[in-house]
Amino acid sequence: MSETLQASGADRDVDTDRDGDKASSPAELEELLVREGDIAGDYLERLLDLLDYDGDIDLDVEAGRAVVSIDGGDDLDKLVGRRGEVLEALQELTRLAVQQETGARSRLMLDIAGWRANRRSELADLGRATAEKVLATGKAARLQPMTPFERKVVHDAVAKVGGVHSESEGEEPNRRVVVFKKD
């Protein structure tokens, strides 16, 4: 299990603050992450019950964070929203609910109706295509504003293409990825 407990190294944009982290040993961290998932699952299950939405909640620990995935009926699209804005808001509230119980800041990831998984694959394609274009033309490319999650996926995809590098510029919510050719 220990390799899954390493925080992903390329966390350029998201969640670099871990000041609430009290766990020390891998076993304690694993235990904390499992507990985070349980608390989040209860919080979200009750929400689905109140709304009378169908949804199965799946709990996991991946790359050093708790992952909660909800899949089910069409109603769940309302919890994703345009460009995932409702999903981001619900993730924020869920992290706060977890922190309320554990006392430690949470980096929990929430996915609903496979939205992050789909978006991740689209963004990885975009990052790769943009990197190749920049490599061919030598001209920097500035992408659309994105959420921290989205920018991280693009940065990771660009990093896999040699000869280019990427940075984020601007202020939220208009922060965007810029891809440059290396000198």
Add this chain to the structure above:
Amino acid sequence: MTVLADALEHLVRGIVDNPDEVRVNLVTTRRGRTLEVHVHPDDLGKVIGRGGRTATALRTVMAGIGGRGVRVDVVDTDR
């Protein structure tokens, strides 16, 4: 409509120190419908969040689940 109030009450209860003191009322005025969130005075900061971030997240979720056009007000009072 009570579904929206119940959902909001649940979301707020999970993030405060005094969940039993959370009340959400739906009020209708000439300007439209408002969900009024009442919490223990010590929990106001938690419900509003840094730069209003948590209150914004609550509004975004409420809009997503069908409360578009319904205002969410965190009532700042300890009377």
